[in-house]
Amino acid sequence: MNIQLPTPDSPLRIGTRGSPLAVAQAHETRDRLAAAHDLTHNCFEIVVIKTTGDDRSLIDADRPLKEIGNKGLFTKEIEEAMLDSRIDIAVHSSKDLPTVQPDGLIVDCFLPREDVRDAFICEDYDTIHDLPQGAVVGTSSLRRRAQLLHRRPDLQVVEFRGNLQTRLKKLNDGVACATFLAMAGLNRLRMDSVPKRAISPDDMLPAVAQGAIGIERRVSDERAKAMLDAIHDADTATRLDAERSFLAELDGSCETPIAALAELDGDTITLRGEVLRPDGTEAIADSLTGPAEDAATIGRTLAKSLLDRTGPGFFDWIEKPTA
Secondary structure (H helix, E strand, O other), X not given: OOOOOOOOOOOEEEEEXXXXXXXXXXXXXXXXXXXXXXXXXXXXXXXXXXXXXXXXXHHHHOOOHHHHOOHHHHOHHHHHHHXXXXXXXXXXEHHHOOOOOOOXXXXXXXXXXXXXXXXXXXXXXXXXXXXXXXXXXXXXXXHHHHHHHHXXXXXXXXXXXXXXXXXXXXXXXXXXXXEEEEHHHHHHOOOOOOOEEEEOOOOOOOOOOOOOEEEEEEOOOHHHHHHHHOXXXXXXXXXXXXXXXXXXXXXXXXXXXXXXXEEXXXXXXXXXXXXXXXXXXXXXXXXXXXXXXXXXXXXXXXXXXXXXXXXXXXXXXXXXXXX
């Protein structure tokens, strides 16, 4: 297919949030596109868009995400800019993406996945099991909170919102003695000086799509599709197909502690999934293996299996919408 590639006078506009990590991910996308199509960096424009999730007043208030909105907190304004043709593509952390895109938009390009693991950030202790009784740990993630309390119900967990740099500052200020971050973000920002220890997925199953960059475009934009096809990683897409189908079947939201990780072995995929009560008092987990081509079906099947095992009232904490 012959396409008109971007030029310095008519660059491809890449939309992103303004956090250092988000901008780094946009730069990685630009660099891969430039290399794949033999273009210079001035053929691309990074367009920073402030989202509701970036509102400093919300971050500083340390309000739980479920009180502010849902996953759309980090994508809504960016997607509006794309629908209005103010940007051509959008770069997202895939774990922030809702399971359904707005009409007219699609996410069908994923970059090679980074380290999927969570990182335990602490100066004085090596693991969550080493923390003293009653220690204060900060996290804004319902998943991490539930998983932590499931293993260490004696700990105090406080809200710890903000981007990576904000959370590290709170840790340095003594708000908590430990916190968690994604290894992928630390690696992409080359933050080797952060006191981190990777947590095995056997100890803390990661968030759905953690470590993966997803790129969104307009369905009708054939140029963007052709350009993105050249940098698309099929293995990452297959793994996320299983994980995001699992999440969608569970109707996952920012109110639901859900974890999942799909791993490929040749043409076979194994999906591990977990759903927890927010207070950590109960966790239900299982895994399912099958052909990689059936990734989405495997995700839905595993989710239904876990739902069948939840007892009465397991999801009572979720607020149902009023008519």
